[in-house]
Each structure stands twice: as structure tokens, then as C-alpha cells.
Amino acid sequence: MMLIQFKVNGKSYSIDVCPTMRLLDLLRDELGLTGTKEGCAEGECGACTVIIDGEAVNSCLVLASQVRGKEIITVEGLGEDGKLDILQQKFLEHSAVECGFCTPGMLMSAKALLMKNPHPTEEEIRLAIAGNLCRCSGYSQIVAAVKDAAKG
Ligand code: FES
Ligand code: FES
Missing domain, CATH: 1.10.150.120 ([2Fe-2S]-binding domain)
Known part of the structure; x- marks a missing residue:
């Protein structure tokens, strides 16, 4: 296991992750952010797209350990105070x-x-x-x- 710190939708996290865990699984399974979807699991469909430090990225192709120190936005982070983006x-x-x-x-x-x-x-x-x-x-x-x- 390895300890990583990162932000998702403005909230700071410090979590122990398995070195082989994908960012997609960290978001969905560990943080409960199930808005990000898994389609192909091989970088072809874009259903798992999130924004990492301003760039759209397929979260099925990123290891959780690679987001150390980064800022992630998921679909749950769009909109504010109950108002849609x-x-x-x-x-x-x-x-x-x-x-x-x-x-x-x-x-x-x-x-x-x-x-x-x-x-x-x-x-x-x-x-x-x-x-x-x-x-x-x-x-x-x-x-x-x-x-x-x-x-x-
Ligand atoms: S699940 Fe299809 S690109 Fe990630
Ligand atoms: S795949 Fe059904 S709305 Fe795009």
C-alpha cells in the first residue's frame, strides 16, 4: 500500500492505495463518486473521463498513485450550491x-x-x-x- 494525497472537487484526501489500483476505482469504489462511468476499461470510450490539473484524462488508464498532489474534477464537481453547471x-x-x-x-x-x-x-x-x-x-x-x- 502507498499513502497518497490529492484533491477531488476541492476536497483534500489522504488515502492508502494499492499500487495497481486505477484512478477510476479510487473514485468509484473508495470515494463513492460513481458519476464517472466505466465503459471499455481500455481508453477507447471516454466514459471514465475526469479532469486532472486542467486536462481531460481517461481515469481507466491512470493509476491512483499517479494523482499524488494533483487536483481532480469529476462530474460531481460540476455546478455549485445545487445549481447545475x-x-x-x-x-x-x-x-x-x-x-x-x-x-x-x-x-x-x-x-x-x-x-x-x-x-x-x-x-x-x-x-x-x-x-x-x-x-x-x-x-x-x-x-x-x-x-x-x-x-x-
Ligand atoms: S472506460 Fe472507456 S476510456 Fe475509460
Ligand atoms: S451513450 Fe447513451 S446518451 Fe450517449
Whole structure:
């Protein structure tokens, strides 16, 4: 076991982890943050996307031990005081959610984009979510929602 310290959604944690534990399992199983989903478990679907120090990352490909000292944002960290984040609001308004399995990952990839680039082009939006698969084929609504969120 190894002791690691890190932050998730602004809260500090100090936890003993097994060296082979994935960040995805740390979030879901140890911290109870089950909004982050497991799809393929091999970096192909983006369902497990979280933001680490400002970058969208597939948490199934990261070891828990690699987040020592880092700041993580999960889908639970979007929005404040019971109010939805603008991206969540726009996903609802554009009916960009069908089964919802891809949604947390989509939101986090889009959030990472808007954190770096508040006014992205459609091409930049499509590129940012290129690693997020939606088997319900809701891409048009998702892109429209992110575009709208970027308008403020
Ligand atoms: S579960 Fe991580 S990319 Fe699919
Ligand atoms: S809404 Fe079902 S996978 Fe995207």
C-alpha cells in the first residue's frame, strides 16, 4: 500500500492505495463518486473521463498513485450550491442526453475544453469530444449544447 494525497472537487484526501489500483476505482469504489462511468476499461470510450490539473484524462488508464498532489474534477464537481453547471443546463435544454452513460465523460471533456478555450469553434468542440463515444448517436445535440454553453 502507498499513502497518497490529492484533491477531488476541492476536497483534500489522504488515502492508502494499492499500487495497481486505477484512478477510476479510487473514485468509484473508495470515494463513492460513481458519476464517472466505466465503459471499455481500455481508453477507447471516454466514459471514465475526469479532469486532472486542467486536462481531460481517461481515469481507466491512470493509476491512483499517479494523482499524488494533483487536483481532480469529476462530474460531481460540476455546478455549485445545487445549481447545475452551464454545460449540464445546456445538455438538458438541447436533449443531449439519451441513455446518459456517456454523459459524465462528455461533460468533463467539454468542461476541460471550455476551461482552456471559452469560445471554441465547432471543429474544436468536435475534436475535444472525439475520444468520447455515444452509442445513442446524440453527437449533434451534444455539440449544439457545448456551443450554446460557450455563449454563456
Ligand atoms: S472506460 Fe475509460 S476510456 Fe472507456
Ligand atoms: S446518451 Fe447513451 S451513450 Fe450517449
